[in-house]
Amino acid sequence: MNFLNPLYLFAAFAAALPIIIHLLHRQRVRIEEFPSLEFVRKMLRRKTRRFRIKQLLLLIIRTLIVLLIALALARPTLMSGSAASGHMPTTAVIVLDNSYSMGRREGNRVVFEVARERTLELLDYFDRKDEVYILTGASGGMPVNETGTGDMEKLARQVAEAEVTFSGTDLVTPLRRAAAIVKESANINREIYLVSDMQRAGWPSTPDEIDGSGSGAKLLVVDVGEEIPNSCVKDLSFRIPSGTDDLYMDADFQRYNSESGQGRVAEVSLKGNLLERAVFSPGDGAEERERFRLPPAAGILWGDVRLAADRLEADDVRYFALQARTRRVGIVGDAYYVRTALSPEGGGLLRPVEIEEGGLGSADLAGIDILILSNVPRLAPLEIEAVSSFMEGGGSVIVFLGNRVDTGAYNRNLLPVLGDAAIEDVYGGESGFYSIDRFERDHPVFAKFESDENPFEDIRFYRFMRVNPGSGSVIARFSDGSAAAVQMGDRAVLFTFPADDSWTDFPLAAQFLPFMHEVSLFLSSTMGFGENYVVGEEVVVRVARHEGEAQLDGPTGTSLVFPQLVGHGQGYRIDPPPFPGVYFLKSADETLSVFAVNVDAAESDLYKISEGDMGADIAGMDVRRIRGAEDLGESISVLRRGRELSHTFIWLALLLLLAETVIASDLLTRFRGADNNDAFEHL
Amino acid sequence: MTEAYRKYLDPAVISRLKGIDVKARLVVEGFVTGLHRGPYKGFSVEFAEHRQYMPGDPIRHIDWKVYGKTDRFYIKEYEEETNLRAYIILDASGSMGYKSDGISKLEYGCYLAASLAYLMLKQQDSVGLLTFDTKIRKYIPPRSVGRHLHAILKELTGIAPAEETDLGMSLYELAQRVRRRGLIIVISDLLDDEDKVVRGLKLFRHRKHEVIVFHVLDPYEVSFPFENEVILRDMETGEEVPAVPWDIRREYRSQVSSWISRYRSVLRQSGIDYVPINTETTFDVALFSYLEKRQRMG
Numbered sequence: 001m002n003f004l005n006p007l008y009l010f011a012a013f014a015a016a017l018p019i020i021i022h023l024l025h026r027q028r029v030r031i032e033e034f035p036s037l038e039f040v041r042k043m044l045r046r047k048t049r050r051f052r053i054k055q056l057l058l059l060i061i062r063t064l065i066v067l068l069i070a071l072a073l074a075r076p077t078l079m080s081g082s083a084a085s086g087h088m089p090t091t092a093v094i095v096l097d098n099s100y101s102m103g104r105r106e107g108n109r110v111v112f113e114v115a116r117e118r119t120l121e122l123l124d125y126f127d128r129k130d131e132v133y134i135l136t137g138a139s140g141g142m143p144v145n146e147t148g149t150g151d152m153e154k155l156a157r158q159v160a161e162a163e164v165t166f167s168g169t170d171l172v173t174p175l176r177r178a179a180a181i182v183k184e185s186a187n188i189n190r191e192i193y194l195v196s197d198m199q200r201a202g203w204p205s206t207p208d209e210i211d212g213s214g215s216g217a218k219l220l221v222v223d224v225g226e227e228i229p230n231s232c233v234k235d236l237s238f239r240i241p242s243g244t245d246d247l248y249m250d251a252d253f254q255r256y257n258s259e260s261g262q263g264r265v266a267e268v269s270l271k272g273n274l275l276e277r278a279v280f281s282p283g284d285g286a287e288e289r290e291r292f293r294l295p296p297a298a299g300i301l302w303g304d305v306r307l308a309a310d311r312l313e314a315d316d317v318r319y320f321a322l323q324a325r326t327r328r329v330g331i332v333g334d335a336y337y338v339r340t341a342l343s344p345e346g347g348g349l350l351r352p353v354e355i356e357e358g359g360l361g362s363a364d365l366a367g368i369d370i371l372i373l374s375n376v377p378r379l380a381p382l383e384i385e386a387v388s389s390f391m392e393g394g395g396s397v398i399v400f401l402g403n404r405v406d407t408g409a410y411n412r413n414l415l416p417v418l419g420d421a422a423i424e425d426v427y428g429g430e431s432g433f434y435s436i437d438r439f440e441r442d443h444p445v446f447a448k449f450e451s452d453e454n455p456f457e458d459i460r461f462y463r464f465m466r467v468n469p470g471s472g473s474v475i476a477r478f479s480d481g482s483a484a485a486v487q488m489g490d491r492a493v494l495f496t497f498p499a500d501d502s503w504t505d506f507p508l509a510a511q512f513l514p515f516m517h518e519v520s521l522f523l524s525s526t527m528g529f530g531e532n533y534v535v536g537e538e539v540v541v542r543v544a545r546h547e548g549e550a551q552l553d554g555p556t557g558t559s560l561v562f563p564q565l566v567g568h569g570q571g572y573r574i575d576p577p578p579f580p581g582v583y584f585l586k587s588a589d590e591t592l593s594v595f596a597v598n599v600d601a602a603e604s605d606l607y608k609i610s611e612g613d614m615g616a617d618i619a620g621m622d623v624r625r626i627r628g629a630e631d632l633g634e635s636i637s638v639l640r641r642g643r644e645l646s647h648t649f650i651w652l653a654l655l656l657l658l659a660e661t662v663i664a665s666d667l668l669t670r671f672r673g674a675d676n677n678d679a680f681e682h683l
Numbered sequence: 684m685t686e687a688y689r690k691y692l693d694p695a696v697i698s699r700l701k702g703i704d705v706k707a708r709l710v711v712e713g714f715v716t717g718l719h720r721g722p723y724k725g726f727s728v729e730f731a732e733h734r735q736y737m738p739g740d741p742i743r744h745i746d747w748k749v750y751g752k753t754d755r756f757y758i759k760e761y762e763e764e765t766n767l768r769a770y771i772i773l774d775a776s777g778s779m780g781y782k783s784d785g786i787s788k789l790e791y792g793c794y795l796a797a798s799l800a801y802l803m804l805k806q807q808d809s810v811g812l813l814t815f816d817t818k819i820r821k822y823i824p825p826r827s828v829g830r831h832l833h834a835i836l837k838e839l840t841g842i843a844p845a846e847e848t849d850l851g852m853s854l855y856e857l858a859q860r861v862r863r864r865g866l867i868i869v870i871s872d873l874l875d876d877e878d879k880v881v882r883g884l885k886l887f888r889h890r891k892h893e894v895i896v897f898h899v900l901d902p903y904e905v906s907f908p909f910e911n912e913v914i915l916r917d918m919e920t921g922e923e924v925p926a927v928p929w930d931i932r933r934e935y936r937s938q939v940s941s942w943i944s945r946y947r948s949v950l951r952q953s954g955i956d957y958v959p960i961n962t963e964t965t966f967d968v969a970l971f972s973y974l975e976k977r978q979r980m981g
Contacts, residue, residue: 029925034915035778035788035904036874037924039938043931051912051927 002641004075004188011070018062022055054663061660065653072649077188077641087640090130091185093178094119096144097137097196098162099169100535101603104228104312111225112164115195118222118632119159122193123152125636133181134159135174137196138167139536139600143174148181166314166580167536168600169202175210175219179621183215189640190217192621197225200609201602213620218639221625222632223608231255231264232315232604233305234287236532238294238322247294249320251305253280254287256605268292270303299323300594302582314580315604319596320532321582326351327524328367332360333374334402334500337507341516350520358383365390369524375402375498378409388417394540396491396523401465402498419488420470426463427482428503433460436484439476444522445485445493445515446475455511463503464496493519533597539574541585541593548587555581693965694786694794710798710966711805733757767808767977768825770861771796773839774871776816776848777919782962783903791962792870792899793839795969799868800835802970804828809865812838815853816845825865847919851879858886866976869896872904873946881946885953895956895976897969898946902961907935 096119102112126132132155134144144158182190235252263281267274282288294301301322309316331338332355339352355363361382371390391397407423415421436456439446449455469486476485486494497504506512533539577583577597585593626635736745736756749757773796779789803810811825812835821838850871867887873880887894909928916923943959950957958972
């Protein structure tokens with residue numbers, strides 16, 4: 001038994017009052033002299049014994065009444081001996097993990113089937129007075145039942161129809177939602193059940209991500225599945241060496257929880273045809289990279305890298321799609337050095353297009369992938385609107401500041417379109433120079449520069465503009481700590497120096513050419529070149545102008561979603577695709593764009609979260625975890641409150657009060673009856 | 684003046700007065716003043732005085748000669764002429780010392796004995812006094828002289844309750860000692876073995892005595908009005924018994940009632956006058972009882 005209002009248990013001390021009163025009264029018994037006890041002696045002994053028994057009975061009853069009232073106020077509840085019945089109304093949220101890792105086979109069974117059975121088993125412990133919700137634990141997954149119901153048959157049907165998805169695990173969202181549901185509930189029992197394989201990657205990374213405090217909820221984790229060995233194709237990346245049309249693909253393979261030394265065969269297919277086969281053999285938890293050369297970049301390339309299937313098949317294949325078309329880079333302002341760097345020999349995938357200063361508002365940007373504003377003094381309102389529309393349609397912008405820039409106009413008009421950075425002032429002079437001495441080596445822009453030495457060490461910057469990056473990310477800094485390059489969002493980069501030789505000798509340096517290529521490729525990679533979307537992630541594709549309605553062909557060959565037109569017809573926002581594979585966006589017979597959707601590689605790690613790490617992460621909730629075939633009923637009966645006993649105690653107190661009244665009035669009647677005795681009127 | 688004396692029949696009033704002689708006198712004066720219409724005055728044979736007839740006086744006592752002379756009704760009153768020997772036997776046992784409120788049974792018995800002695804001596808009867816507890820404590824033989832009252836009152840003034848009692852044995856001894864026929868007036872709470880008490884009293888009758896028993900009880904002994912739980916301590920034995928009065932009151936009173944009824948019945952069968960009184964009973968009740976007895980004795 002435990003109590004909902006345990007503080008009221010202090011009122012139980014009041015049960016001592018009748019005892020104290022009784023003892024005080026006993027001490028006050030007077031001694032009366034009496035002539036003769038002849039008549040009363042025997043009678044007294046008999047009656048006194050009876051009276052004392054009655055008094056003791058009354059004392060016990062009165063003490064019990066006070067005690068019962070105190071207990072009733074404390075709202076005692078029985079722990080549910082039988083979880084299936086006799087429990088108090090319960091609000092329960094069951095989070096069913098249907099991420100793709102649940103689709104692995106263990107023995108002859110898929111883990112998700114086990115999870116589904118355990119969920120159905122859970123439903124046996126509820127009845128119509130309860131309110132049960134069922135959410136799913138996959139990223140972007142649809143809940144099984146989000147409205148809550150006491151109709152267990154309906155829930156059972158819905159659970160039976162639930163399927164494992166290709167999404168990664170997201171337990172934070174449903175657990176947060178579950179905590180909110182139980183917190184709002186008026187029911188005494190508030191339970192959250194998590195039926196999951198408990199991958200460490202899917203568990204909240206910080207303790208405060210889920211706030212269960214104040215909810216009084218109990219979380220029972222029903223852990224299914226084992227930590228089995230698993231290999232996956234973790235990532236694919238593409239390289240086009242500058243100035244060439246050669247295309248290379250780097251495939252990263254990873255093996256978890258497996259004996260090392262066993263080689264796995266990986267096959268690369270292009271447009272459905274086997275292109276190359278390789279063997280990789282990383283150790284347990286290790287990663288190995290294999291490089292494959294694809295045919296010269298031209299047109300649309302799509303395919304996959306596939307491992308021989310293991311028990312978790314979803315991550316054994318990784319799809320890719322490339323639109324190896326020429327990227328058009330629009331340049332406004334000082335174009336010489338930029339144009340030369342992007343296409344030094346007039347070839348390659350990057351094709352610079354010069355746009356006249358002041359003509360941006362009327363220029364046709366439909367075919368432009370990247371827009372570079374090089375030391376442009378200011379932009380007219382129409383041009384600002386064009387830039388905004390260009391970015392909304394998926395275009396990227398590179399801004400070089402410089403001696404011609406009107407800082408006020410930039411701060412007011414252009415920079416707010418890109419982000420929240422702001423130019424402060426021009427810094428530096430003729431007497432000295434600065435260099436870039438810190439940069440984010442892991443950033444794709446600098447990935448090309450693999451040397452440990454600083455490739456920009458010798459480059460001199462005599463002047464630059466000091467910029468407050470706002471929420472932007474500073475990816476390179478000058479020697480005085482000022483920002484040299486700021487990434488704003490994923491479609492804009494701001495350089496605080498010019499792309500000419502007015503303030504720096506960078507455009508004259510050898511590093512300028514690869515640097516401009518990497519920046520351009522980095523920004524264009526978000527526009528359909530080697531995209532790698534994750535299942536459940538919204539897709540935004542940029543396409544050229546076309547006639548007619550667009551439709552999407554997915555891996556099943558069916559048009560799954562109809563894209564929505566965004567950004568003045570230059571791009572499409574597509575609902576998160578539910579299946580991995582290669583998707584084709586088409587209009588009539590023309591392929592507008594192609595992109596690949598893959599499963600979340602983090603899901604491949606099947607290691608489970610440890611008990612210690614798990615408990616600490618759910619704030620304010622009592623967490624309990626059962627594994628395998630442990631008895632659900634027993635676990636539920638421990639955490640569930642059974643019948644509330646307040647009413648029972650109140651009724652008992654009333655019955656005792658009635659008994660007390662009867663016994664006391666019996667004594668009173670005797671007392672009064674004795675007074676009415678008129679046998680001695682003559683005396 | 685008449686009504687002023689009546690108040691002295693109340694034991695509570697008498698208990699506030701000093702001097703037992705005064706008490707006895709006032710009781711009797713109070714009693715006598717109420718007898719102006721009663722049948723208990725004027726049964727002596729020696730003429731004393733005339734007084735004016737009052738409605739209610741026996742017609743046979745009207746002096747017709749005086750009526751013939753004066754044309755008014757006068758009643759002839761006589762001096763009593765008697766050879767009655769009365770023995771007042773006063774129980775001075777420990778239980779007689781009990782008093783709940785007001786006066787104790789022994790005090791009441793003393794006042795009653797004094798009043799009776801005063802009254803009897805005033806009527807020229809011989810009166811003696813015996814006090815006893817477990818044995819005869821004091822014996823004053825009966826005499827009819829006026830100063831004998833002083834001896835009786837003196838004894839009554841100094842009397843105190845003893846610790847224990849043996850009423851049956853004392854009555855037996857008294858019956859042995861009092862050989863000359865007379866009126867035996869027993870003032871006692873009769874708290875002793877019932878059979879022994881009755882046997883003792885019957886012994887008086889056996890020796891041709893007239894017996895009148897004033898059974899003196901305290902109102903609390905009768906009504907048992909205690910409310911809260913008490914420990915009752917026997918005044919004679921010191922025994923203590925816890926009691927819940929209101930729980931046993933009905934049965935207690937029933938037992939006491941039966942006890943009194945038994946005495947009344949048994950003593951009546953033996954020709955003994957039995958007068959149950961309590962310490963709040965006005966003295967005229969006892970004095971009337973005495974006079975009734977006296978009248979029956981002639």
